Amino acid sequence: MIVSRFAPSPNGSLHLGHAYAAIVAHDLVRERGGRFLLRIEDIDGERSRHELADEFRADLEWLGLEWEEVPAQSTRLASYEETARELLHRGLLYPCTCTRADIQAAEPRFGPEGAIYPGTCKGRLLDPEKPAALRLDVDRAMAEVGEIFWEDELAGLIMADPRPFGDVVLVRKDAPASYHLAMTLDDAADGVTLVTRGQDLFALTHVHRVLQALLDLPVPDWHHHPILVDETGQKLAKRRGSPSLADRRLAGEDGRELADALRAEEFPTGISLVST
Known part of the structure; x- marks a missing residue:
C-alpha cells in the first residue's frame, strides 16, 4: 500500500x-x-x-x-541518538565545533545549500567540553555505499551524489538531530513509500538516499512538486x-x-x- x-x-x-x-x-x-x-x-x-x-x-x-x-x-529522540552512535562508531561521523562565521572565514566553496563545509574539524582533536555538531564524512559514506539511485515520479531515475553538499550536519549542536537524519529515520519508521515535497528540496534527496543505504532502510519513491x-x-x-x-x-x-x-x-x- x-x-x-x-x-x-x-x-x-x-x-x-x-x-x-x-x-x-x-x-x-x-x-x-x-x-x-x-x-x-x-x-x-x-x-x-x-x-x-x-x-x-x-x-x-x-x-x-x-x-x-x-x-x-x-x-523519537532515542532512535536518533542510537543511529548517531552507530554511525559514529563506524567512522562515518565526526565532531565539528565550527560556527557559521568560522566556515565563512575559511572562504568555502558554495553548493545547493550555500557554503560547503571545508572539513576544518575532520581528523582534529577537539575540546570535549566545547559544543559540537556531528557531520557525515560524505567521501567515506560514498565509498561504502557505491553507486546508488533514487526514483522521482516526475524527474525519473537519479544517481545519488551528495558530494555537492559537503559533509552535512546530522546531529546539530542545538537539537538532537538535523532534518536529514530525523526525516530519513521517521519516514522509514512510519512506512512511508512516497515522499512528497516541493522541488526546492529536490537536491536534498541525494543526502537522504545515501543515509538510507548506510542504514539499510527501505527506499521510497519521491514526488517533488x-x-x-x-x-x-x-x-x-x-x-x-x-x-x-x-x-x-x-x-x-x-x-x-x-x-x-x-x-x-x-x-x-x-x-x-x-x-x-
Missing part, C-alpha cells in the same frame, strides 16, 4: 504553500487507495511551539483532508509573513473551496506555481 505524509514544524502557522503540499500528498495517495499521515516535526528547540499542532490539525480539517497521525519527532511563490518570485514562507491558513479559517473563508481552487491551480492574486 502506498503511504505518504505531511510533516510540518510547529515554528509558525501554516500558509498556502503548506496547504498545496498537504493537498498534493493527500490526493496522490487517496486516489491510489493509500494512507496519508500527519507527523509533527517538533525538535527545533525553543522555536517549536507545541500549541501550533492543534492549529495545524484544525487547518487540515478545514481544508477537507483526512489523515492518520503518527508520533511526533519529540517522541512545483512550489507556490509570491509576486517577487520568492517561495511562500512563515518568516516572510505569508498569510496563514488559520487567519483565513477564522475569518470565515471556506476551506474546502480553497482546497479545490488550489487543486485547479487557481491561486490568489500575486501567488503563482513555479517549477524550480
Whole structure:
C-alpha cells in the first residue's frame, strides 16, 4: 500500500504553500487507495511551539483532508541518538565545533545549500567540553555505499551524489538531530513509500538516499512538486509573513473551496506555481 505524509514544524502557522503540499500528498495517495499521515516535526528547540499542532490539525480539517497521525519527532529522540552512535562508531561521523562565521572565514566553496563545509574539524582533536555538531564524512559514506539511485515520479531515475553538499550536519549542536537524519529515520519508521515535497528540496534527496543505504532502510519513491511563490518570485514562507491558513479559517473563508481552487491551480492574486 502506498503511504505518504505531511510533516510540518510547529515554528509558525501554516500558509498556502503548506496547504498545496498537504493537498498534493493527500490526493496522490487517496486516489491510489493509500494512507496519508500527519507527523509533527517538533525538535527545533525553543522555536517549536507545541500549541501550533492543534492549529495545524484544525487547518487540515478545514481544508477537507483526512489523515492518520503518527508520533511526533519529540517522541523519537532515542532512535536518533542510537543511529548517531552507530554511525559514529563506524567512522562515518565526526565532531565539528565550527560556527557559521568560522566556515565563512575559511572562504568555502558554495553548493545547493550555500557554503560547503571545508572539513576544518575532520581528523582534529577537539575540546570535549566545547559544543559540537556531528557531520557525515560524505567521501567515506560514498565509498561504502557505491553507486546508488533514487526514483522521482516526475524527474525519473537519479544517481545519488551528495558530494555537492559537503559533509552535512546530522546531529546539530542545538537539537538532537538535523532534518536529514530525523526525516530519513521517521519516514522509514512510519512506512512511508512516497515522499512528497516541493522541488526546492529536490537536491536534498541525494543526502537522504545515501543515509538510507548506510542504514539499510527501505527506499521510497519521491514526488517533488512545483512550489507556490509570491509576486517577487520568492517561495511562500512563515518568516516572510505569508498569510496563514488559520487567519483565513477564522475569518470565515471556506476551506474546502480553497482546497479545490488550489487543486485547479487557481491561486490568489500575486501567488503563482513555479517549477524550480
